[in-house]
Amino acid sequence: MIQAQGVTKRFGANLALDHVTAEIKTGSIYGLIGSNGAGKSTFLRILAGILQPDAGSVQIDGAGVYENTAVKQKCFMISDEQYFFSGATPRDMKDYYKTMYPHFDENRYRSLMSNFGLDEKRKLRTFSKGMKKQVSVICAAASGADYLFCDETFDGLDPVARQAVKAIFAGDVAEFSATPVIASHNLRELEDFCDCIGLLHRGGILFSRDLDDMKLNIQKVQFIPDLTPEQRILEGLEVLSRQNSGRMITATIRGGRQETEAVIRRGEPVYYEMLPLSLEEIFLAETEVQGYDAKQLIL
Ligand SMILES: Nc1ncnc2c1ncn2[C@@H]1O[C@H](COP(=O)(O)OP(=O)(O)OP(=O)(O)O)[C@@H](O)[C@H]1O
Numbered sequence: 311m312i313q314a315q316g317v318t319k320r321f322g323a324n325l326a327l328d329h330v331t332a333e334i335k336t337g338s339i340y341g342l343i344g345s346n347g348a349g350k351s352t353f354l355r356i357l358a359g360i361l362q363p364d365a366g367s368v369q370i371d372g373a374g375v376y377e378n379t380a381v382k383q384k385c386f387m388i389s390d391e392q393y394f395f396s397g398a399t400p401r402d403m404k405d406y407y408k409t410m411y412p413h414f415d416e417n418r419y420r421s422l423m424s425n426f427g428l429d430e431k432r433k434l435r436t437f438s439k440g441m442k443k444q445v446s447v448i449c450a451a452a453s454g455a456d457y458l459f460c461d462e463t464f465d466g467l468d469p470v471a472r473q474a475v476k477a478i479f480a481g482d483v484a485e486f487s488a489t490p491v492i493a494s495h496n497l498r499e500l501e502d503f504c505d506c507i508g509l510l511h512r513g514g515i516l517f518s519r520d521l522d523d524m525k526l527n528i529q530k531v532q533f534i535p536d537l538t539p540e541q542r543i544l545e546g547l548e549v550l551s552r553q554n555s556g557r558m559i560t561a562t563i564r565g566g567r568q569e570t571e572a573v574i575r576r577g578e579p580v581y582y583e584m585l586p587l588s589l590e591e592i593f594l595a596e597t598e599v600q601g602y603d604a605k606q607l608i609l
Pocket residue numbers: 321322324325326344345346347348349350351352353
């Protein structure tokens with residue numbers, strides 16, 4: 311379990327993180343979203359023990375991470391910008407990581423390198439951006455680290471590599487409760503993959519929730535009223551947003567599915583349908599209530 315408490319970080323006059331508090335459960339896939347400059351990379355680097363916070367603390371499995379070798383061996387950071395030694399090959403990087411991670415699995419490294427069709431003897435500077443990312447993911451997967459901090463890791467990967475990387479992460483979550491924490495701008499990508507989402511905005515966490523809980527608590531319904539007017543049908547429901555298109559009304563409602571459906575049915579509409587909600591729609595609803603325009607926060 312990762313526990314961040316009041317994490318604050320300044321770069322000169324720039325307050326990158328302002329009292330960020332979040333809890334990330336072991337074995338969950340955590341998506342970290344937020345606009346450019348929101349503080350995602352800084353937060354990941356602090357969680358991984360690479361940067362020290364100015365105030366607040368990060369505990370991983372109950373112990374501080376910064377300058378704690380035993381805890382840092384449980385963490386692997388896949389940076390947005392890849393750091394490799396000058397002139398290094400994947401094999402050199404693997405040898406380096408072997409000295410850092412006592413449970414480094416060389417067989418796994420070999421088999422993944424071969425699955426991705428990568429040559430371990432070729433200089434990394436001759437690799438494409440996506441290929442370098444693949445090497446980082448392979449080293450992370452082979453490192454035996456429990457906590458993987460992934461900064462825009464899917465960015466620059468082709469669709470096949472994306473699926474392969476997701477399968478590696480999901481397999482490790484199932485097999486040994488690995489905990490990938492993934493910063494991304496791509497809500498669609500995270501929606502299918504993560505079970506928890508944190509939204510960072512201007513250095514603070516706006517919310518951090520279980521995706522299923524969010525989905526269970528917000529409903530989208532489409533209906534055409536008959537004799538009972540639309541206002542009366544929706545009476546007693548917490549309506550977060552509503553659009554009219556001709557006679558058809560689409561409403562986003564906070565509440566459980568069964569209660570919402572029961573209220574709508576009571577109004578005897580000509581037609582109604584409960585619709586699935588996308589992560590983007592959930593965010594629009596959740597953040598609008600807090601007075602934010604979610605599209606500005608995420609994109
Ligand atoms: N090394 C640094 N020196 C000075 N300022 C920094 C440094 N690293 C980050 N910052 C600042 O901290 C803030 C948060 O940056 P960070 O890279 O964490 O955001 P981000 O959410 O990852 O952004 P993006 O989505 O654009 O990658 C920004 O205002 C950035 O300018």
